[in-house]
Amino acid sequence: MEINGSVYNSGNISQRNVDAEGQTSVLSSNLFLDHVGEVTLTLNSDGLSWKSLYSLDNDGSTCLGIKFLPRMATKMATKLKFSDIYAVEIIDSDVIQESDLPLAAECFVGNESHDSGMNHFMVHTFQKSKSQPCLWSLAVYKFGNKDLQTCQMWVNKINDSxxxxxxxxxxLLVFVHPMSGxxxxxxxxxxxxxxxxxxxxNTKVIVTQRAGHAFDVMTSATNEELNSYDGVLAVGGDGFFNEILNGFLSSRHKAPFPRIPSDFFDALGNNSNPLVNDPNGADSESHNNIESDPLLSSSAHNESGFSHLRTNDGSHIEDQIENPLPNQRLRLGIIPAGSTDAIVICTTGARDPITSALHIVLGKKLCLDVAQVVRWKTTSTSKIEPRVRYAASFAGYGFYGDVITESEKYRWMGPKRYDYAGTKVFLKHRSYEAEVGYLEVESEKDSSILDGSRMFSRVRSLKRKKSERIICRANCDVCNTKPVYSSTRIPPAISSPEARWLKSKGRFLSVGAAIMSNRNERAPDGLVADAHLSDGFLHLLLIKDCPHALYLWHLTQLARKGGNPLNFDFVEHHKTPAFTFTSIGKESIWNLDGELFQAHKLSAQVFRGLICLFASGPEV
Known part of the structure; x- marks a missing residue:
């Protein structure tokens, strides 16, 4: 044993050395790495690195979906950042033999001459697909040493980091939709x-028993109860995530209703203070509409699984903790199990449960815009009853509403029901008379947040060349620009006195509001290829009545990667922070993130970065 200043050596273990690249190492040992051979493993401030001393005659293998790295024939150093490691554990051979995975033992067989009497620890991380960088797969590094204390020391050091x-x-609070997809x-x-x-x-798992179950849990949970979690996960599709989102925001997001044109307001009549959003009032309304909307229903007894905090006399303790939005600590997450999973594809780049799970355990964070949609009237003859709903990806009317309505009849078909329902609706080629109003905004290529004091110029449509598009991706400059307003206040682009309302009236095949690109397997570039996840705008798409053949051409452009579905005379594309809608006919069914929403008259506005998601953005 030799002690020299801050260097301590004992056998093949050293601490606080300076490696070949000049970094101070906390720990260094000679260990055996499975499928590589003996290596010098070094722990630095930012991760692990190792250098092979010689290579074993082993080939790489894949088992149980876990990819074991191939042997390294050279002595080049290999690195692994702590930010990419999600777990480390000691492996007991007896535990492996007792695993409920029948091939587990075979996966961990290395070179038999070195495995005899060897203790092991495993470092769990991931690898990106070479052909699809957004697709992550599990990877594991298995290190061995005959001294159990050495292995335990490495596990403790890595866990500390x-x-x-x-x-x-x-x-985490996890909601599982058993019937998704x-x-x-x-x-x-x-x-x-x-x-x-x-x-x-730690995960608390709630398998939902009925429509609206997750909504009821989220609305009935107190802030203290939610603050005991770091996040809420939805194992399901876009519609299930929308249910959880609405349950979370309906009683917590306190903001004024969307601004509306003066004539739109006059048409509604003089209602008592209709522009004030009362979350408690909205929540109480949901108790009175159990049969009309299962998502907004509430059971008479508590099915949330939470034990409400009470005082000594048995009364409920009022919430004392404010939940400002966006809540940087409580994030939402999605494990894709639905029929389209557009939100997951837009935020991680892949429709893959493993990839999404890795984003969550590694603590990735991404802010998302959310649209606040207010239904003023359900039908043309109904009373004025403001009703708030939220959408994270898309709000659509006409073709989009008809497809989701028709597809509900064929849920037993799974994802194929959308193709079948879409074909039936397309063949009917129905159009609807409506009036749409939208706020004009100044045209800026970088889509940065607007200053209300600037002059606004009219933008009838945004038919930009492909070379001018700024695609949203991981570490997006547009989305990373900090907003200059609170998420509980109306954005300056909406509240500015210089903002003007424009209108479009006629017969429409569809009216759509895309809050994100909405990429999915049927539309590889999405509805709007350059829509951003957190820029404070939505993309209003007005598809006017047109011949059947032209509409088919538009849909085929949507289904083709690199297509240009907006480059048609019958398509209007407006980038705006707010819009209004009035149906002139009797029928008016909207599609909000895959959920039905009946509204004869509505208004909507976007809140920039209102929620945080476990994701890092697509690598495109």
């Missing part, structure tokens, strides 16, 4: 649950 990673969740919700959660267990994340 992982505990310093900011933003990683420790406690084609009844795959429960199975998909069982597939990704081991990832959360390895990362030592």
């Amino acid at each position: 992982l505990s310093k990673e900011v933003g990683r969740p420790k406690n 084609k009844g795959n919700g429960r199975r998909i959660w069982e597939t990704v649950a081991p990832i959360f267990s390895r990362a030592k994340i």
Whole structure:
């Protein structure tokens, strides 16, 4: 044993050395790396690195969906950042043999001459697909040493470093929709649950029993109860996420209703203070509409699974903790198990449960715009009853509303129901008479947040060349621009006295408001290829009545990667922070994130970055 200043050596273990690249190493040891051979493993402030001393005659392999790295024939150093590691654990050979995965033992067989009497620890991380960088797969590095204390020391050191990673969740509330997609919700959660267990994340799992169950849990939960979690996950599709989103925001987002044109307001009549959003009032209305809208229903007894905090006399304790929005600590997350999963594709770049689970356990964070949609009248003859709903991806009328209405009849078909319903609706080629109003905004290529004091110029449509598009991606400059207003106040582009309302009236095949690009497997570039996740705008798409053949051409452009579905005379595209809608006919069904919403007269506005999501953005 030799002690020299701050350097301590004992056998093949050293601490506080300076490696070949000049970085101060906290720990360094000679260990055996499976499928590589003996290596010098070094722990630095930002991660692990190792250098092969010689290579074993082993090839790489893949088992149980976990890719073991191929042997390294050279002595080049290999690095692994702590930000990419989600777990480390000691491996007991007896535990492996008892695993409920029948091939587990075979996966961990290395070179038999070195495995004999060897203790092991495993470092869990991920690898990006070479052909699809957004697609992440599980990867594991298995290190060995005959001294168990050496392995335990490495596990403790790595865990200490992982505990310093900011933003990683420790406690999660998980909602599982058992009927999502084609009844795959429960199975998909069982597939990704081991990832959360390895990362030592506590999960409270609620398998929903009925429509609106998750909504009721979120609305009935107190702020103290929600603050005991680092995030809320939805194992399901876009509609299920919308249910949780509305349950979270309906009683917590306190903001004025969207600004509306003066004539729109006059048409509604003099209602008592209709521009004030009372979350408690909106919540109480949901109790009175159980049969008309199951999403907004509320049971008479508590099915949330929470134990409400009470005082000594049995009364409820009032919430004392404010939940400002966006809540930087409580994030929402999605494990895709639905029929389209557009939100997941737009925020992670892949429709893959493993990829989404890794984004969550690694604590990725991304802010999302959310549209506040206010229904003023349900039908042309109904009373004025403001009703608030929220949408994170899309709000659509006409063709979009008809497809979701028709598809509800064929839920047993799973994702294929949308193709079948879409074909039926397309063949009918129905158009609807309506009036749409929208706020004009100044034209800016970088889509940065607007200053209300600037002059506004009329933008009838945004038919830009492909070379002018700024696609939203990970670390997007447009989305990372900080807003200059609070999420509970109306954005300056809407509240500015210089903002003007423009109108479009006629017969429309569809009216759509895209809050994000809405990329999916049927529309690889989405409805609007250059829509951003957090820029404070939505993209209003007005598809006017046109011949059947032209509409088919428009739809085929949507379905083609690199297509230009907005480059038609019958298509209007307006980038705006707010819009209004009035149906002139009797029927008026909207599609909000895949959920039905009947509204004869409505208004909507976008709140920039209102919620935080476990995601990092697509790598496109």
